[in-house]
Amino acid sequence: MEKKLKAHCNTCLRETNHSLLHEEEQPWSEEVGYNQRIYGAETFKMIKCCGCDSVKLMHNSWFSEMVDESGQPYIETNYYPPAISRAEPKWLSDVLGPLSSTNDVFIVDLFREIYSALHNNSRRLAVMGIRALIEHLMIREVKDNGSFKKNIEAFQDAGYLSKKQREAIEPILEAGHAAIHRGYEPSPEDVLTVVEVTESLVETIYVHSKKASKLKARVPGRTK
Secondary structure, three states, X not given: OOOEEEEEEOOOOEEEEEEEEEEEEEEEEEEEEOOEEEEEEEEXXXXXXXXXXXXXXXXXXXXXXXXOOOOOEOOXXXXXXXXXXXXXXXHHHHHOOOOOOHHHHHHHHHHXXXXXXXXXXXXXXXXXXXXXXXXXXXXXXXXXXXXXXXXXXXXXXXXXXXXXXXXXXHHHXXXXXHHHHOOOOOOHHHHHHHHHHHHHHHHHHHHHHHXXXXXXXXXXOOOO
């Protein structure tokens, strides 16, 4: 009889039913003192999503000294390839084109490094990367004005930010600064907010503007 279990799917981007293809368990134990022993197990499961048929390796591990409030072992689960919490936007490749500059390539590469950090639950690195990305965008478009505050003001004055967008961007920059200098660890919800706002900013500047320019070129002018 086919065995099924719940697991995260990178293609479906949610928890789905998976078929168990193969399973190997490796228990272990170790003496750490007189009449004292610690023990645990590693379990490897090859699984296939019942929705999209993607295959992955699920790794569960537990350790006798790591238990929850009820005394049950805490099971740590990892996936290979790593579980993706948020897929990179489809429009990201639209930033690049036949005449892409080094700066365009830098933006796309840094964005992909940020998603890589998200996939590995490295939330501090993701927020630091987003802060660096926004700083790069501002300096590229309005040059370096000497401080974040002045850069944001110049960025807004140049029309890249509305008042509401600026109110959303400033906490992001502060979060990145806090992660670097004050040991701040953002929650998954905080990181999601930061990513969504940054995606919107980059899409507006580099994707929508290009599409608008192409549309303008295609639309016939008014006849006098």
